[in-house]
Amino acid sequence: xxxxxxxxxxxxxMNLLRSDGTFERGFRLLMSTYKERLxxxxxxxxxxxxxxxxxxxxxFVKIYRGVLQFEEKSKLYTWLYRIATNEAISFLQSxxxxxxxxxxxxxxxxAARLRADTWFDGDTVxxxxxxxxxxxxxxxxxxxxxxxxDEMPYEEMSRVLDTSVGALKASFHHAxxxxxxxxxxxxxx
Amino acid sequence: xxxxxxxxxxxxxxxxxxNTFRHKDSGMRVPEGYFESLEESVFAQIExxxxxxxxxxxxKQPLSWWQFLQSLWQPRVALAFAGVLAVVxxxxxxxxxxxxxxxxxxxxxxxxxxxxxKNLMELEPEQLAVVLPAEQSPAIMLENADGTPTEEPLHxxxxxxxxxxxxxxxxxxxxxxx
Numbered sequence: 001x002x003x004x005x006x007x008x009x010x011x012x013x014m015n016l017l018r019s020d021g022t023f024e025r026g027f028r029l030l031m032s033t034y035k036e037r038l039x040x041x042x043x044x045x046x047x048x049x050x051x052x053x054x055x056x057x058x059x060f061v062k063i064y065r066g067v068l069q070f071e072e073k074s075k076l077y078t079w080l081y082r083i084a085t086n087e088a089i090s091f092l093q094s095x096x097x098x099x100x101x102x103x104x105x106x107x108x109x110x111a112a113r114l115r116a117d118t119w120f121d122g123d124t125v126x127x128x129x130x131x132x133x134x135x136x137x138x139x140x141x142x143x144x145x146x147x148x149x150d151e152m153p154y155e156e157m158s159r160v161l162d163t164s165v166g167a168l169k170a171s172f173h174h175a176x177x178x179x180x181x182x183x184x185x186x187x188x189x
Numbered sequence: 190x191x192x193x194x195x196x197x198x199x200x201x202x203x204x205x206x207x208n209t210f211r212h213k214d215s216g217m218r219v220p221e222g223y224f225e226s227l228e229e230s231v232f233a234q235i236e237x238x239x240x241x242x243x244x245x246x247x248x249k250q251p252l253s254w255w256q257f258l259q260s261l262w263q264p265r266v267a268l269a270f271a272g273v274l275a276v277v278x279x280x281x282x283x284x285x286x287x288x289x290x291x292x293x294x295x296x297x298x299x300x301x302x303x304x305x306x307k308n309l310m311e312l313e314p315e316q317l318a319v320v321l322p323a324e325q326s327p328a329i330m331l332e333n334a335d336g337t338p339t340e341e342p343l344h345x346x347x348x349x350x351x352x353x354x355x356x357x358x359x360x361x362x363x364x365x366x367x
Contacts, residue, residue, distance in 0.1 A: 018245065031228050039224070043217055053223075060231040061240050068245045122216020130216065148211070151196055176204035183206055 008033050010076040017067055027064060034077060035060075037150075038084045044145040045088040047110050047134055049119035059087045074159055081160045085142060092138050110134035132182040136175050143168055144175035 008029050016026025038059060043052035062083055070079050096109075111131040114120055122130065133141055142161065146152040147168075154165045161168065200208045234240075 023242070028228055031231060035224055035227055039219070039227075040217075044215070049217075049219060056227075057231055057234050061235055061238070064231075064235055065240055065242055067242065069243050117217075119218045119220065120216055121218060122214070125210060126213065126216035129210065129213075147196065148207070149215070172199070173203045176200065176207055180204035180206050 013076065014070075014072065027067070030063070030067070030076075030080075031060060034080055037077070038080060041081060041145070041150065042084055042088050044133070044149060045085070045138070045142055046091060047114045047130070048117045051091065055088050055091050056084070059084045062087065075156075078156060078159050081146075082162075085160060089138055089142070128183065128186055129179070132179040133175075135182075136178065140171050140175045143171040144179075147172045148176075 013026050013030045013033065016022040016029060018026075035056070039052060039056050042055045042059070043049065046052050046055055059080075063080060066083075070076070111134045114130050114134055115127075120127075120130070133144060136144060139161075143157065146157050146160070147154075152160070154168050157163075157168050158165050163171075197208060197211075200211070
C-alpha cells in the first residue's frame with residue numbers, strides 16, 4: 001500500500017520548474033514523485049485521512065508558491081519534508097488550541113480519532129501500535145515516524161527538523177521506550 | 190542498507206519488541222484513486238485561492254531603486270525608519286535648543302579674538318592663563334644666552350604661565366599673545 005516510486009530526479013524537476021513554459025509540467029512531476037511519501041509522513045503525524053489530505057494539499061500550495069525560492073542548499077525532498085512537517089505541526093497545534101477550551105484529553109485525542117477513522121482497518125497489534133505512537137508528543141512522534149517508518153538518517157532528519165543529531169537520537173530512544181513499555185503493559189510481547 | 194541495519198541495532202538495544210513488527214503494515218488506508226486525483230485537487234485549490242508563485246531567488250542581483258523604495262513600505266522597515274527619524278528630530282531639537290539657550294553660543298572664535306585684542310590690558314594674568322588652554326600655552330620659545338632660540342620650546346604648566354604673565358609688561362604681553 002505504501003509504495004514509493006521515483007520517476008524523476010530532483011535535477012529534472014528543478015530544470016522544468018525554472019522555465020515558465022514548463023513550470024506546470026515540473027510541478028506535476030514533483031507532485032507525482034513525492035506525493036505518496038509526503039502523504040504518509042503527514043498521515044502518521046495527523047493520523048486521520050481527511051486531516052492528512054487537507055494538510056497535504058496546503059503543503060503543495062505552499063510548495064507551489066515557494067519552490068522557485070528553493071536555493072538548492074539541501075536536497076529537494078529535505079526541503080519538502082520540512083514544509084510538510086511544519087504544516088502538520090501547525091495543524092496539530094491549532095487543533096490543540098481549539099480543543100484547549102474543552103476538557104478533551106490532548107494525549108488521547110489522536111488515539112480516539114484513530115479509532116474513529118474509517119480509513120484505518122488495522123488488527124489489534126496495529127491499533128495498539130498506532131495508539132501508542134499517537135500518544136507521543138507531536139515532535140517526538142515526528143522523530144519516531146521519520147526514523148521507524150521512513151528510516152531517515154539522523155543527519156537528514158536534523159536538516160528537516162532543525163534539531164541536533166544528539167537531541168534526535170535521544171528523542172527517538174525515548175519514544176521507542178515509551179511504546180515498548182506501552183506494549184509490555186498490554187502484554188503484547 | 191547500512192541505515193536499516195543501524196536502525197535494527199538501535200531498536201535491539203533500546204526497544205527490541207518494536208523490531209518484531211517493524212515491517213508490518215500500519216493499517217492506515219486511503220480512498221480508492223486518492224493519489225491519482227490528488228494533482229487535480231491541488232491545482233483546483235491553487236486556482237480557487239489565486240495562489241501565485243514567488244519569483245526565482247537570485248541573491249547576487251542588487252536591488253533597484255524602485256525595489257529599494259518598495260521595500261521601505263514594509264511595516265517593519267517603515268517602523269524602524271520612523272523610529273530613527275524620531276530620534277534624529279529629538280536630538281536636533283534638544284541640541285538646537287541647548288545651543289541657542291547658552292549665553293555665548295553666538296560668539297564666534299573671531300569675535301573672541303577681537304575682544305581679547307581690544308581688552309587685553311583689562312585682563313588679569315589669571316584670566317589670560319585660563320583663556321590659554323594648558324595644551325596650547327606651553328609653546329614658548331626661549332633664547333639661549335647667545336640670543337639663539339633653544340632647540341625645544343619650553344612647556345609651561347598653567348601655574349608657571351600665570352607667574353610669567355605677572356612679570357610681563359603690557360607690550361610684551363601683547364606680543365606674546367597676538
